[in-house]
Amino acid sequence: MASNPVTSIFIGAGPGGAKPQQLELKRANRHGLIAGATGTGKTVTLQGIVEGLSAAGVPTFVADVKGDIAGLAMPGAATAKPHEAFAARAAEIGYTDWSYQAYPVQFWDLFGEQGHPVRTTVSEMGPLLLSRLMNxxxxxxxVLTIAFAVADKEGLMLLDLDDLQAMLVHCGEQADELTLEYGNVSKMSVGAIQRSLLQLRAQGGDNFFGEPALDLEDFLKLDDAGKGIVNILAADKLMASPRLYSTFLLWLLSELFELLPEIGDPDKPxxxxxxxxxHLLFEDAPPALLEKVEQVVRLIRSKGVGVYFITQNPIDIPDKVAGxxxxxVQHALRAFTPRDQAAVKSAAETFxxxxxxxxxxxxxxxxVGEALVSLLLPDGAPSPVERTLIKPPCSRVGPLTAQERAIMVQTDVIGAKYDTLLDRDSAEEILKAKGDEAAAAAAAAKAETEAQKAAAEAARQQAIADKEAARQRTAAEKEAIRQQREAERLEAQRQRELEREEARRAREAAKPTMADKMMQSAGRSIASSVGRQLGNSLLRGIFGGLLRGR
Incomplete structure (x- = not known):
């Protein structure tokens, strides 16, 4: 059966080409589901649909969780498994246009190892998705929403996780003020977010946030032949961090919804x-996030984007989204458990x-390779379910070698656009500069305060010294006066002593000595004798002899 590259894509048919199933390009933006147990052929179905869309000029984005989808870049080969059976399948379903060929691809990788780096900024992701990413x-x-609000108010760009970390510290330091303006901002909550941020870094989140951010126009390109570019995300390593994987794809979907213009129902997506x-998108997702997902899926079709979910169990998709x-395209399910049986019943009821x-x-x-298929008809009604043999892919089913992948990355039109990480001034640098400025101002104020304290202390010490000097001068003056008085007292005492000594000496000098006493005594005797003699003489002489000497 020849496919029509203009209006529809051939999906498969029954034996002999009976009841061919066509995906109408005009209805391809009404979304889809590819479900089935492991090993039933989901990847081959996905690969065939992507090939058809690319041939019709529709760019695609595919998350390659096992590395098999990368084979789209190379043609299949009849000598390689499982390709030897493809020709037989093509003949069985009347797929006469089938032939081995490659398709234009661009490889992407959040870790920048197996493709061009894919980055966004923290601000672009927003608090809702970031909260889910950090659980x-x-x-x-x-609290995280408040941090975003503060960043917007203060004109701070949140580009990478370092910016977010700096913003959280900033909010923690202003917790009391922010609580009054926005509501409770506890340092305990800020600390919990910071711990979650550490876990996100450990999962490789640093690789995802930064610049240059992804330009979605690079997902919407055609090659020189008019084929849609197949954008393949290397997700084998990313799957080790399922929350990061699902949040990234949900962010990408929301970015497409926000940035693409309304175009209604185009002729092709x-x-x-x-x-x-x-299923990873919906596990443990809070109601608010599920509501956003349902809203995006419902409305993004008017932007010309078709969303196709691939999962093992159709009941993994919430009813509002599944609707x-x-x-x-439903591949085989196993009904071994009650949950499996419920999935079979649910799938049967949706067709x-x-x-x-x-x-x-x-x-x-x-x-394997067979499915129940129901596609939207040109009038928008679903076709009755048919048991269908899925067409074989034209490209390689299986991974590329490291050398093949490297050549594809080096030679595509993206080039080195995203290879060099940019680190322009953003929240971290601005807050650090403000912090440094505040620290410098605080240091200057402290230095001025210290200088003032030192000057005051010097003045105090000088006052103490002056007071001590004055005291010493007063004491010296008092001492001099005391010494002078003491000297005067001593001098007066000495003078008195001299005077007493002189008086004593005078007395001593006036006091007769022993010789003087002897002489005085002798003199007195002589004088007495003489006196008496004189007296006697005088009496005789006076009295004329009336008195006589003895």
Whole structure:
């Protein structure tokens, strides 16, 4: 059966080309589901749909969780497994246009190892998706939202995780002020967010946040032949961090929704987006996030984007989202457990019934490469479910070698656009500069205060010294006066002593000596004798002899 590259894509048919299944390009933006147990052929179905879209001029984005989708870059070969059976399958379903060929690809990798780096900024991701990425609770999400609001208010760009870390520290330092303006901002919540941020870094989050950020126009290109570029995300390593993987794809979907213009229902999609391991998107997702996902899936079709979920179990997709998926390919399911049986029943009920197909029974009987298919018809109604043999892919089914991948990365049109990480001034640098400025001002104020304290202390010490000098001068004067008085007292005492000594000496000098006493005594005797003699003489002489001497 020849496919029509203009209006539809051939998906498969029954034996002999009976009941061919065509994906109408005009309805390809109404989303789809590819489901089935492991090993039932989902990857081959996905690869065939991507090939058809590329040939029709529709760019695609595919998450390659096992490395197999990378084979789109190389043609298949009849000598390699499982390609030897492809020609037989093509003949069996009447697929006469089938031939081995390659398709234009661009490789991307969040870690920058197997493709061009894919980055966004923290601000572009926003608090809701970032909260899910860091597994925050409602209170912590509220604090993170406040941090974004403060950053917007202060004109601070949050580009990478260092900026977010600096912003959280900034909010923690202003917790009391922010609580009054925005609501409770506890340092405990800020600390919990910072710990989650450390875990995100450990998972490789540093590689995802930064600049240059992804330009979505690079996802919407055609090659020189008019084929849509197949953008393949290397997700084998990324799957080790499932929350990062699912949040990244959800962010990418939301960016497409926000940035692409409304175009209604175009003749063919502007982009087809394939979300492998889709159950990861909805696991443990809070109601607010599920509501956003349902809203994006419902409205993004008007932007010309078709979203296709690939998962093992169709019940992994919430009902509100599953209700938006008009194109369905259901591979075999195993009904070994009650959950499996519920999945079979649920899948059977989602198809438009066909009286010739017992869906519930057929789901458990499908062979590898066979599926139950129901696609939207040109009028928008779903086709009755049919048991269909899926067409074989034209490109390689399997991974590329490291050398093949490297050549593809080096020679595509993206070139080195995203290879060099930019680090312009943003929140971290601005806050650091403000902090340094504040620290310098504080240091200057402290130095001035210290200088003032030192001057005051010097003045105090000088006052003490002056007071001590004055005291010493007073004491010296007092001492001099005391000494002078003492000297005067001593001099007066000495004078008195001299005077007493002189008086004593005078007395001593006036006091007769022994010789003088002897002489005085002798003199007195002589004088007495003489006196008496004189007296006697005098008496005689006076009295004329009346008195006589003795």
């Amino acid at each position: 925050l609770n409602d209170v912590q999400e509220g 502007k982009l087809a987006f394939f979300f492998d391991e889709a 938006q998926l008009g194109n369905r 438009r019934q066909n009286p010739d197909v017992d869906v519930a029974t057929a789901i458990t009987e499908l062979k």
